[in-house]
Amino acid sequence: MIKTLKETVVFNSIDEKTIKNILEKTKYEIKKYSPNESIAFRGDEVKGLYIILKGTLITEMLTEEGNVIKIEELVPSDVIASAFIFGKKNSFPVDLSVKDEAEILFVERKEFLKLLFSEEKILENFLNEISNKTQLLTNKIWNSFNNKTIKKKFCDYVKKNQKNNLFSIQNLGALAEFFGVERPSLSRVLSELVKDEKLERIGRNKYKILDIEFFEI
């Protein structure tokens, strides 16, 4: 168990002896789950720190349309819902279930706060962990906002410059400059259009339009 904990974001750079000492002073629980068991539903309270010691967990979202979207798999040493332990909305953002037989170390919120307060390095680790979460999300929102507008410019351009549903780019850098955007951003929009099967790449800088209606927007 100590080895698995040492690999978590929380106990990162803490030596095994210190982890052992901390565990001796901390109230914790080991929860065991069978395959396919449901651990929590979106909206259930996150009651403290959950660290996976054994097994694989699946996070899923049930959309309001009734579709189930698999988000990710969690494995040993992963911390579950770290940014939802504190804050106002202490609830799981996703459904959580078990793939293989699993074991989870659980430390109740108040007790975890004491633990954070007992070792400055652990506190710093945890602050980094939840700050990273926010930073990733901010970046994601920013990219999707920017891509939406770059995509619009690019679609207009494709519409005007296509011939028989074929389209080629002379110089990506120049095109980005023409749009007044960064080259990597334009590149990202292009990959997205290929991934979404709106365009097919048929050669170096040559594309075939798969969904002509999309570019009419």
Place this chain on the structure above:
Amino acid sequence: MIKTLKETVVFNSIDEKTIKNILEKTKYEIKKYSPNESIAFRGDEVKGLYIILKGTLITEMLTEEGNVIKIEELVPSDVIASAFIFGKKNSFPVDLSVKDEAEILFVERKEFLKLLFSEEKILENFLNEISNKTQLLTNKIWNSFNNKTIKKKFCDYVKKNQKNNLFSIQNLGALAEFFGVERPSLSRVLSELVKDEKLERIGRNKYKILDIEFFEI
């Protein structure tokens, strides 16, 4: 100054005497800015805790398209970029400038970590603050994802059921049920369409279509 600090998320529920004691033991700096002065650009390093003591700050984003979007105004007792003090990407997510003459209390990151470690309530306050940020963003992403699909269903429905660009809803709850979505979600999509000037509300549950092309999508 103590009064302003007492109102911040960081020193919430800490009495003035304790704040005074903490300040005496903490290295801090008071930075002064003139009106219209730029404090930081998106990407600049966030070096620690910044609390506004006086004046109004403006956060703006320069999109890759070259447009400036004003995000929000920050006022005394606000903490700047709290979720960007720790974590890997320690940089301002927005441009930050001064509207009126301003004063900011600055505590360097390492020193702020010591401060968090010195008082459990402050630590808990700060953990709540940055967790709330993540929770808000998660919620925002989730809503925009869900609204995208609900909006599509609703637009199809409007297209089929409009007459001379007019459209009425008999029963919003029943329509939500018909779509298999929650009523507040459908309601949110409707308000968004009105706000974006795609629809105009002309009576109780009666709407005029302003942008017919939009509903053709």
